[in-house]
Amino acid sequence: MGKKIGRIIFLFFIISNLLFAKEVHVVLRAKRYSYSPNIIEVKKDDLLILRFISEDVTHGFFLDGYGTEFYAHPGEIREIIIKANKVGRFTFRCSRTCGEFHPYMVGYLIVTPNWHQHLGFLLIFLFGIFSLVLTITGKQSPQNKLFWKIPLNWRFELTKFKWFHSIVKSRFFPLIPIIVNLFIFTVIIFAAFVGGFQPGNYNFGIMIVWILWWSLLMLFMVPIIGRFWCMICPFPLFGDWFQRGSLVKVKRKKLNGMNKKWVRNLRNLWPLVILFWITTLFSGFFTVRPFATFLLLAAIIIGACIIAIIYEKRTFCLYICPVSGFQGLYSNFSMTEIRVKDPEICKNHRTKDCITGNDKGYGCPWQELPFDMNRNTYCGMCFECIKTCTYDNMAFNIRPPGVDFLNPRKKTDDLYKRRDLDEAFKALTMLGIFLTFFLAFQGPFQYFKDTIRAITLPKFLTYILESAFLDFVFVPLTYLFFVFISKKLSGKRDISLRKIFVEYSYTLVPIGLAVWAAFSLAIILPNGSYLWHIISDPFAWGWNLFGTARIPWKPYLTNFLPYLQIFVLIFGFIFALEYGYKFSRNLYKNEEKAKKGWIPILIYLILLNLFFVFIFLGG
Amino acid sequence: MKEIIGIFLVLISTIGTLLGIFFYENSREKSDTFTIIAMAPERGNWDPEVLKVPAGKDITIIIKNEDVVSHGFIIPELDLFIREIKAGELSKIKWRFEKGQYLYMCGIWCSDYHMYMIGKIIAK
Numbered sequence: 001m002g003k004k005i006g007r008i009i010f011l012f013f014i015i016s017n018l019l020f021a022k023e024v025h026v027v028l029r030a031k032r033y034s035y036s037p038n039i040i041e042v043k044k045d046d047l048l049i050l051r052f053i054s055e056d057v058t059h060g061f062f063l064d065g066y067g068t069e070f071y072a073h074p075g076e077i078r079e080i081i082i083k084a085n086k087v088g089r090f091t092f093r094c095s096r097t098c099g100e101f102h103p104y105m106v107g108y109l110i111v112t113p114n115w116h117q118h119l120g121f122l123l124i125f126l127f128g129i130f131s132l133v134l135t136i137t138g139k140q141s142p143q144n145k146l147f148w149k150i151p152l153n154w155r156f157e158l159t160k161f162k163w164f165h166s167i168v169k170s171r172f173f174p175l176i177p178i179i180v181n182l183f184i185f186t187v188i189i190f191a192a193f194v195g196g197f198q199p200g201n202y203n204f205g206i207m208i209v210w211i212l213w214w215s216l217l218m219l220f221m222v223p224i225i226g227r228f229w230c231m232i233c234p235f236p237l238f239g240d241w242f243q244r245g246s247l248v249k250v251k252r253k254k255l256n257g258m259n260k261k262w263v264r265n266l267r268n269l270w271p272l273v274i275l276f277w278i279t280t281l282f283s284g285f286f287t288v289r290p291f292a293t294f295l296l297l298a299a300i301i302i303g304a305c306i307i308a309i310i311y312e313k314r315t316f317c318l319y320i321c322p323v324s325g326f327q328g329l330y331s332n333f334s335m336t337e338i339r340v341k342d343p344e345i346c347k348n349h350r351t352k353d354c355i356t357g358n359d360k361g362y363g364c365p366w367q368e369l370p371f372d373m374n375r376n377t378y379c380g381m382c383f384e385c386i387k388t389c390t391y392d393n394m395a396f397n398i399r400p401p402g403v404d405f406l407n408p409r410k411k412t413d414d415l416y417k418r419r420d421l422d423e424a425f426k427a428l429t430m431l432g433i434f435l436t437f438f439l440a441f442q443g444p445f446q447y448f449k450d451t452i453r454a455i456t457l458p459k460f461l462t463y464i465l466e467s468a469f470l471d472f473v474f475v476p477l478t479y480l481f482f483v484f485i486s487k488k489l490s491g492k493r494d495i496s497l498r499k500i501f502v503e504y505s506y507t508l509v510p511i512g513l514a515v516w517a518a519f520s521l522a523i524i525l526p527n528g529s530y531l532w533h534i535i536s537d538p539f540a541w542g543w544n545l546f547g548t549a550r551i552p553w554k555p556y557l558t559n560f561l562p563y564l565q566i567f568v569l570i571f572g573f574i575f576a577l578e579y580g581y582k583f584s585r586n587l588y589k590n591e592e593k594a595k596k597g598w599i600p601i602l603i604y605l606i607l608l609n610l611f612f613v614f615i616f617l618g619g
Numbered sequence: 620m621k622e623i624i625g626i627f628l629v630l631i632s633t634i635g636t637l638l639g640i641f642f643y644e645n646s647r648e649k650s651d652t653f654t655i656i657a658m659a660p661e662r663g664n665w666d667p668e669v670l671k672v673p674a675g676k677d678i679t680i681i682i683k684n685e686d687v688v689s690h691g692f693i694i695p696e697l698d699l700f701i702r703e704i705k706a707g708e709l710s711k712i713k714w715r716f717e718k719g720q721y722l723y724m725c726g727i728w729c730s731d732y733h734m735y736m737i738g739k740i741i742a743k
Contacts (some may be wrong), residue, residue, distance in 0.1 A: 032687075057686075057687040057688040057706075058687070058688040058689045058705075058706060058729075073688065073689060073727060073728055073729070074688065074728070074729070074730065075728060076728075096689070096705060096706060097687060097705065097706035097707040098687050098688075098706065099687045102687075171621060172621075172625070175625060176628075179628045179629055179632050180632070182629065182632045182633060183631075183632035183633075183636055186632060186633050186636045186637065187636060187640075190636075190637060190640065198685055198707075199687065199706075199707060201707065202707045202708075237629070246622055247622060247625040247626055247629065248621045248622050248624070248625035249621060249622050539640070540683070540707075540709075541644060542654075542681050542683070542709055542711070543643075543644075543647075
């Protein structure tokens with residue numbers, strides 16, 4: 001009897017499913033490098049019937065979250081039925097190498113109600129309202145504490161451990177990691193050279209640099225250990241070697257080369273803001289064509305050597321290397337630092353070995369004053385000051401994230417016009433560049449892919465103009481609008497708009513890190529499986545070093561991607577809110593004015609993050 | 620001494636790596652290995668279109684698809700075929716050719732000119 005009822009219920013389900021599930025017929029055409037229609041919208045439980053046609057070369061279809069995969073050769077028609085039983089926005093991507101932009105050929109399937117987006121909106125909204133309530137009731141966390149609990153001056157000194165101390169004191173540190181890295185980059189450069197103009201998704205150079213390195217940088221290195229990459233970067237090695245006349249030992253003499261000084265007014269982030277922006281204009285080549293990556297890396301190596309001959313110390317790293325700028329700014333948020341233990345000892349220490357150098361190490365190559373350093377922006381973590389300090393007064397600390405934002409200005413900041421509009425514009429342009437990258441590499445729109453690939457000169461020029469407008473006009477102006485309201489609302493007259501503009505721009509550091517981390521997750525998870533192939537066959541010569549050359553492409557964990565992205569976005573947002581109010585207190589001094597001045601910026605940050613949730617998960 | 624160790628390590632990681640790559644590549648059974656690059660006719664066709672191999676000897680042919688569509692590899696006379704080589708991937712066949720000429724062609728509809736994608740193996 002029970003069995004019978006069970007059967008009837010089961011039949012009823014099937015029939016009702018067939019009766020009420022709406023069929024949605026879509027003819028999906030694939031052409032390099034987008035789908036048409038590029039965004040498909042269905043309701044939950046609809047039956048999506050896809051007729052898949054490839055219009056030029058073999059294209060594939062892999063649907064995140066569902067795992068459906070198929071492909072069609074040119075001229076073939078495939079029919080596939082997908083039951084839309086999961087809600088959210090799912091990316092479908094090309095699963096067959098179809099050309100150099102193949103890894104970035106995507107479209108969206110939106111199954112409504114889109115709970116992923118609603119969840120993101122809700123969380124941003126709740127945290128925003130929570131911050132507003134705290135502001136109005138005056139219960140924001142105190143100036144010297146992070147989230148009411150963690151004191152900002154909390155430090156955990158790693159150099160107090162004997163083994164760690166002896167490692168960082170050795171002349172072979174960080175030389176050994178640099179040499180290991182040099183080995184990896186020799187392979188990368190050679191692979192990028194022999195890879196030529198082929199599609200880059202099976203090229204060692206392209207994959208390691210733009211998939212692995214970039215993701216590690218944004219997800220791990222910069223947010224946690226700051227300029228760790230600068231510590232192990234192999235490119236300035238030859239310049240250092242030339243200047244010092246020795247690789248390991250310390251030679252007590254004047255550095256080789258012309259030792260010119262960099263222009264005083266450009267001893268800030270401005271050159272890097274411009275240079276990074278210019279580099280991104282060619283990202284449609286660098287990230288997909290092995291030979292373009294080869295040219296970029298060769299230019300960086302040769303540039304580093306030439307600059308080391310003309311200018312003093314690490315001028316290249318400080319003011320020219322394109323990726324130095326965001327690492328410098330964002331590493332203020334990171335959880336490690338190299339700092340003085342006891343400033344009193346330095347005051348009485350006349351010789352200042354950390355600047356002049358001694359037989360244990362060289363004076364700071366990054367032209368910092370280690371005894372007076374209070375921010376990470378210009379500290380390259382080369383550990384020379386730890387080696388030179390005769391009192392063992394330099395420490396490598398773990399600290400709460402972001403404490404550098406609140407540190408006072410120094411004399412050098414005023415002298416070199418640092419920590420001013422240069423850092424504000426670095427933070428703002430990183431948001432604009434993120435948006436252009438997202439549209440070109442993770443968006444479904446043919447238009448943005450065509451412009452970044454520069455298929456015609458007018459398209460490339462429009463891309464340059466659009467990018468310039470977005471990065472240097474639109475994003476800064478919208479921000480300025482809220483800054484202006486903040487000033488008006490606070491009622492404080494004797495403070496310049498510029499100062500408010502700069503101070504609040506540091507809220508965009510955790511937010512920028514979060515969006516870049518979310519972007520990188522969507523790069524590494526779908527494309528990470530190429531790494532198996534390329535480590536076994538780095539030059540596409542048919543090698544199989546580790547027996548992994550035949551592992552096929554397969555996206556990893558892309559069904560969790562929306563949740564991971566919500567998580568990192570919220571993480572950045574919370575830190576931005578926490579620090580934002582502290583900046584407000586710093587600016588307006590009095591609590592009442594700080595409250596009023598904070599509200600417009602809070603609204604700006606909420607709107608900005610709602611927008612980011614929308615572009616990552618919405619539609 | 621430290622200085623020498625440092626310089627030695629730098630040389631190994633750069634020049635040593637490059638030498639290692641060439642040494643490894645050359646030590647693979649090269650003399651019996653031939654490579655054919657598969658490209659649709661409008662993008663250059665098979666490369667080489669005529670492949671000369673020694674007869675009566677075990678040889679390996681690597682078919683490398685550098686194209687953006689899938690290709691196949693068929694030698695009808697020997698009933699020898701690789702159903703599909705995806706774009707960017709490569710396949711190997713091992714075979715002992717008798718003296719003679721063998722046509723080889725693509726086995727997948729890869730472009731409008733698919734039927735012109737023909738090459739020849741000459742074994743002597």
